[in-house]
Every structure is written in structure tokens, then in C-alpha cells.
Amino acid sequence: MGARSPTLPGGDPMAKELRCADVGMDCDFVATADTNEELMGKVAAHAAAVHGIYEITPELEAKVASVIRERPDA
Numbered sequence: 419m420g421a422r423s424p425t426l427p428g429g430d431p432m433a434k435e436l437r438c439a440d441v442g443m444d445c446d447f448v449a450t451a452d453t454n455e456e457l458m459g460k461v462a463a464h465a466a467a468v469h470g471i472y473e474i475t476p477e478l479e480a481k482v483a484s485v486i487r488e489r490p491d492a
Contacts, residue, residue, distance in 0.1 A: 432488040436461055440485040443469065450489065457486060 434457045438445035447464055451457035458474075461482055465471040471478075 432490050435487045435489045436482065436485060437487075438464065441482055445469070454483070454486065458482065 433450050433452055434454060435448065435450045436457055438447040438449075438461075445468065447468065449457055449460040449464065451460060458479070462474055465474070474482075
């Protein structure tokens, strides 16, 4: 997940966003970050602290990555 964020015409990178509910959890947590790596760190910390998920399997990582959105307004 080392890809750079797309940029807006002015050169500003697009922020990333993930909603926990988009992964199938009954949870209103929303994480935002400038990069996928930063976002995944926030999501992993949330998963451990709130949902008791301490291991991010490749399957879970793929599921999470598939629902990351880009936020040009951030």
C-alpha cells in the first residue's frame, strides 16, 4: 500500500477516509489520513481498542483497503 495519494489540480493530495460500518461493523467510527499507511494504522488501533481485533489478516486488510474512499474536500 505504498501508492501516493492522487492530487487535486492545485497539487493538494486527496485525503483518505474509512468508515468502520463499510467493513460490516455496527460502528460509527470514521478515520481520515493523508496516506493509506497512516489510515491503516488508525484503523488497526481502533480495531484493537474497540472491537478486540488484534491481528489484521491479509483478508481483513484487503477488505479494509477495498472500502477506502478519497476525500477531495479534506
